[in-house]
Amino acid sequence: MTVQILPILGLPEIEPGDDLAALLIDAIRPLDPGAGDIVVVTQKVVSKAENALESTTSDADYRKIVERESASVLRRRGELVISVTRHGFVCANAGVDRSNVVEGQVALLPTDPDRSAQRLRIRFQRAFDLDLPVIITDTFGRAWRNGLVDVAIGVAGMEPILDLRGTPDDQGRLLEVTEVAVADEVAAAAELVMGKANGVPAVLVRGVQYRPGEGRASDMVRAPGQDMFR
């Protein structure tokens, strides 16, 4: 019942056009992946490989890109923009990021992170003859709590939310806390190894009880009509 979070080491600096799947396969192989393992990759390397990069020459430029990448804006405070992205994610500055990219560049979110995850999953299946779920993560702020945590912005091969409705608890009563955001918990766990300055953009997570399936990270976006905090 132990869960392990293993760094996927030895990846080169990812450049636009790189075959990220091939590089990941080489780096995962020494970890001897097995059934039930989950591959977690940070958005940054996916965005780089997919060339979701843009040049910026100034802060004004950066802010223009943030506005363009925001489907709508929930809140503004000073230069901080809380955006809704085209994917439906609520995050600061539409997820446009200046860290861990070359000076004068910013990384945008992948166009369709669920599809990016699905592409990696298919390649892993071919390479390892295993259906390894893939989670693509990004670092988001939250309402009400200080500090940032990694969440799942792309998912393939698993249900991101584990619905326990109807499961008995320790006392044999039906559970009320029912919908566990497993993919987000795996993303948060992965960040503990990937860090922000460690140069480890991917990990293998072993031992998690998840439900295989065709879920997507977009399933995790609360429908605006159901959302009390917009």
Added chain:
Amino acid sequence: MTVQILPILGLPEIEPGDDLAALLIDAIRPLDPGAGDIVVVTQKVVSKAENALESTTSDADYRKIVERESASVLRRRGELVISVTRHGFVCANAGVDRSNVVEGQVALLPTDPDRSAQRLRIRFQRAFDLDLPVIITDTFGRAWRNGLVDVAIGVAGMEPILDLRGTPDDQGRLLEVTEVAVADEVAAAAELVMGKANGVPAVLVRGVQYRPGEGRASDMVRAPGQDMFR
């Protein structure tokens, strides 16, 4: 750099007045705890040991307790109440929980979960001659995203937020994403092993890079004046 989440097995059903620290010490010992390990305990067993339980005979009764335990109410929808607790946490139904307790009872949040964590830390220090940080977790919903994740409601022995401001990234530029909510990421990781129906109310987390210190979970509550989503 691998992180491991090890179940703490063999704990009995916790009853009011139980010496939770002593029971945990016995159950942790076989895992051979070492420097850097973090002990994570779910709120439910802390509340039970501290007798933060109350009898309810009806749904109306339950709702009265929720109102009483709410310092204020942020939102209501049908029977769902999004409360601010006396601790400052924003969560559903003031954290008052009917799962995994005896029929006719509810579990309240511990009065001061940071203090509960600190008391456990002191006992672990005596037993193991090690300063093991302690995190007490509960399962909270979030704005904007479906599904629940575990977060830290009590912390002792570590800084819950790792401030990386001034740390260089891979490219030698200063990081912009700076305040990582490590204690919440550990809580989320722990839930992957504790589950909701597993009967594992505590885990040992090994290999996390954290900053030892006298931080508190209450440091993680965003000051209402800084909070754009109240």
